[in-house]
Structure formats: structure tokens, C-alpha cells
Amino acid sequence: MDIIKVEGLTKYYGKSRGIEDLNLEVKKGDIFGFIGPNGSGKSTTIRLLLGLISPSKGRGEIFNKDIKKHRYENLKNIGYMPSEIMFYKGMKVKDVISLSAKLYNKNTEKEAKKLCERFNLDCNRKVDELSLGNRKKVSIVCAFQHKPSLYILDEPTSGLDPLMQKEFFQLIKERNLGGATIFLSSHVLSEIQLYCNKAGIIREGKLIACDTVANLSSTQAKRVNLFGIRDIEYIEGITDIHRNNTGINFLYSGNINNLIEHLNTLDLEDLTITEPSLDEIFLHYYDEGGEK
The missing domain is CATH 3.40.50.300 (P-loop containing nucleotide triphosphate hydrolases)
Known part of the structure; x- marks a missing residue:
């Protein structure tokens, strides 16, 4: 009802x-x-x-x-x-x-x-x-x-x-x-x-x-943190890039194997791959390109 x-x-x-x-x-x-x-x-x-x-x-x-x-x-x-x-x-x-x-x-x-x-x-x-x-x-x-x-x-x-x-x-x-x-x-x-x-x-x-x-929160994107570098060659699926004193981080929603293959070519100190925060998931709906 x-x-x-x-x-x-x-x-x-x-x-x-x-x-x-x-x-x-x-x-x-x-x-x-x-x-x-x-x-x-x-x-x-x-x-x-x-x-x-x-x-x-x-x-x-x-x-x-x-x-x-x-x-x-x-x-x-x-x-x-x-x-x-x-x-x-x-x-x-x-x-x-x-x-x-x-x-x-x-x-x-x-x-x-x-x-x-x-x-x-x-x-x-x-x-x-x-x-x-x-x-x-x-x-x-x-x-x-x-x-x-x-x-x-x-x-x-x-x-x-x-x-x-x-x-x-x-x-x-x-x-x-x-x-x-x-x-x-x-x-x-x-x-x-x-x-x-x-x-x-x-x-x-x-x-x-x-x-x-639950459905609104679901996403294929991952938050990738790379330590020891401040730049990365663009590959399809990378968005929301941020740089800081320790490295670079971005959201990635492409083929994970392509990302890993590319990361293998970089001289990294460390990396983490995590689920994005709820704020990040919802904020893409507010961005001009996020409407569904």
C-alpha cells in the first residue's frame, strides 16, 4: 500500500x-x-x-x-x-x-x-x-x-x-x-x-x-591509494583523482586486471585497495555526470 x-x-x-x-x-x-x-x-x-x-x-x-x-x-x-x-x-x-x-x-x-x-x-x-x-x-x-x-x-x-x-x-x-x-x-x-x-x-x-x-550503495568502484608516486598514466575507469604528500588516490571502476597490470610497471612504496565510503558512492549522483 x-x-x-x-x-x-x-x-x-x-x-x-x-x-x-x-x-x-x-x-x-x-x-x-x-x-x-x-x-x-x-x-x-x-x-x-x-x-x-x-x-x-x-x-x-x-x-x-x-x-x-x-x-x-x-x-x-x-x-x-x-x-x-x-x-x-x-x-x-x-x-x-x-x-x-x-x-x-x-x-x-x-x-x-x-x-x-x-x-x-x-x-x-x-x-x-x-x-x-x-x-x-x-x-x-x-x-x-x-x-x-x-x-x-x-x-x-x-x-x-x-x-x-x-x-x-x-x-x-x-x-x-x-x-x-x-x-x-x-x-x-x-x-x-x-x-x-x-x-x-x-x-x-x-x-x-x-x-x-542496499542497491543505491552497491558499486563496482574501488578506492585505490598509491604511495610513493604522485602521477599515474590515465587508464579507462579512473575518476576522482586526489594527490597528497604521500602519494595519489582515485576511484577505479574498470577491469581490475588492467589496473594490476599497469600498477606492476610502477615503482610503488605501497598500495591499498578498499571499498569507497558511502559519501563517495552517493556524491557521484550529485555530480553532473552521475545522473542515472
């Missing part, structure tokens, strides 16, 4: 591009990572899904209901964390949480208390006195206290310290095991690798890849 489905979704801000012809499906029970650099269109997509802005063209559905026509009905069963946290000044944490609960017309007092204790949040402090990390904690409680079936989270871990990030993802896994679907935008690739089963990569407003994290 598709929890989120969009077809040809496009948004322009005047002449400026938001997103273009986005096609996307998120199945029930997915933890879906939405990856892209800042300005790629992640937040625009999320605001369209929530009905906060209107598309220039295209359509979208959440829970098989149109994102615009059934906006308020959909929002009742969505937990949303924006990337930028803003609250009414002068309000106490407990008042913000209570106001959020009233918007869903639910009594969430018991669950809110558990979440505040879990994230070490002082409910009696005023929100404008809080650090970014503690404001994020308030946002977590507001998004999770009513136990929705879909969570839409826009860069949710920015500002959280490592311990709270770990606790946050533990909460996500618990809700997911309970049947909830997670849509998580991030530019932190390690988060996607560790916690998501599927991912979409967006660049300059266009979805350029969408698959399981």
Missing part, C-alpha cells in the same frame, strides 16, 4: 525552481530517506506533501487522499518536524506541547510526559530560553505525542547531541516496528545508511535515483 504517492509534482517560486516533475512512492512500513544537499528541493517537497504550499502542477496523495483537497484530514494522522524550529515567544514548553495536542484533538498528556522524560526536557522553561537542541526536543514531543501512522521529518537531528540522536532513532525504530511509516529528509548520509530501508536522491529539484539503500 502506498502511504505517499506523487506524480509529476512541480513547484516554481516565480521563475525560481523548487522541484520539477517529481515522481515518488513510499510504501506502508518504509523508513524512507530523502537525500540531497541544501537547496535541492527537500523542504519544498515536504511542504507540498503537507499542503502548506500549492503545486505549480502535478498531484500527490497521502493515505490515498489528495494532498490539497484532504489536507486537514491527512494532517490529523501525520507527525511533522520542520527543519527550522520556531515557537511563540514567552510560552513555556508544556504550553507549546499542550497547544500541539489540541490541534489533533487528542489527550496526549501521558505520552507527552514519557517523551519529555526520555529526552530530558524541562517542561517549565520558556521556549525562547532554550538551546537549538532543546527546541528540537520540543519539536520531537509535538510530532510524536499523538502516535500518528506517518512521520514526516525534515532534517530532524540537526542540533541534537550524539546521545539524543541515538535516542531519537531508537524512537523512530520503535514507532516503525509498531506499524508507522517514516519519511526522513537528510543530508547526513550515515543516517540514511544506518536507519532507512529505501531512499530517494534529489538534486536541483529533480529525483535522480530511488531504490533500496
Whole structure:
């Protein structure tokens, strides 16, 4: 069952591009990572899904209901964390949480208390006195206290310290095991690798890849480090060359036998051949030549 489905979704801000012809499906029970650099269109997509802005063209559905026509009905069963946290000044944490609960017309007092204790949040402090990390904690409680079936989270871990990030993802896994679907935008690739089963990569407003994290991470390329030399004759398959004080390294995706034959002709001090990092695997999707 598709929890989120969009077809040809496009948004322009005047002449400026938001997103273009986005096609996307998120199945029930997915933890879906939405990856892209800042300005790629992640937040625009999320605001369209929530009905906060209107598309220039295209359509979208959440829970098989149109994102615009059934906006308020959909929002009742969505937990949303924006990337930028803003609250009414002068309000106490407990008042913000209570106001959020009233918007869903639910009594969430018991669950809110558990979440505040879990994230070490002082409910009696005023929100404008809080650090970014503690404001994020308030946002977590507001998004999770009513136990929705879909969570839409826009860069949710920015500002959280490592311990709270770990606790946050533990909460996500618990809700997911309970049947909830997670849509998580991030530019932190390690988060996607560790916690998501599927991912979409967006660049300059266009979805350029969408698959399981395992398939997106698979590659034939190897990272080759050569020590004692700073130059190498080009052979097919060599890309992303870097030089440093100890030697040269590059990505190689050609025939490994051809590479070894060529390396045998060089006066090397040492060499290593390793799997590329996740960052390197994904970054080729962002490069002009990496679109698939």
C-alpha cells in the first residue's frame, strides 16, 4: 500500500525552481530517506506533501487522499518536524506541547510526559530560553505525542547531541516496528545508511535515483591509494583523482586486471585497495555526470 504517492509534482517560486516533475512512492512500513544537499528541493517537497504550499502542477496523495483537497484530514494522522524550529515567544514548553495536542484533538498528556522524560526536557522553561537542541526536543514531543501512522521529518537531528540522536532513532525504530511509516529528509548520509530501508536522491529539484539503500550503495568502484608516486598514466575507469604528500588516490571502476597490470610497471612504496565510503558512492549522483 502506498502511504505517499506523487506524480509529476512541480513547484516554481516565480521563475525560481523548487522541484520539477517529481515522481515518488513510499510504501506502508518504509523508513524512507530523502537525500540531497541544501537547496535541492527537500523542504519544498515536504511542504507540498503537507499542503502548506500549492503545486505549480502535478498531484500527490497521502493515505490515498489528495494532498490539497484532504489536507486537514491527512494532517490529523501525520507527525511533522520542520527543519527550522520556531515557537511563540514567552510560552513555556508544556504550553507549546499542550497547544500541539489540541490541534489533533487528542489527550496526549501521558505520552507527552514519557517523551519529555526520555529526552530530558524541562517542561517549565520558556521556549525562547532554550538551546537549538532543546527546541528540537520540543519539536520531537509535538510530532510524536499523538502516535500518528506517518512521520514526516525534515532534517530532524540537526542540533541534537550524539546521545539524543541515538535516542531519537531508537524512537523512530520503535514507532516503525509498531506499524508507522517514516519519511526522513537528510543530508547526513550515515543516517540514511544506518536507519532507512529505501531512499530517494534529489538534486536541483529533480529525483535522480530511488531504490533500496542496499542497491543505491552497491558499486563496482574501488578506492585505490598509491604511495610513493604522485602521477599515474590515465587508464579507462579512473575518476576522482586526489594527490597528497604521500602519494595519489582515485576511484577505479574498470577491469581490475588492467589496473594490476599497469600498477606492476610502477615503482610503488605501497598500495591499498578498499571499498569507497558511502559519501563517495552517493556524491557521484550529485555530480553532473552521475545522473542515472
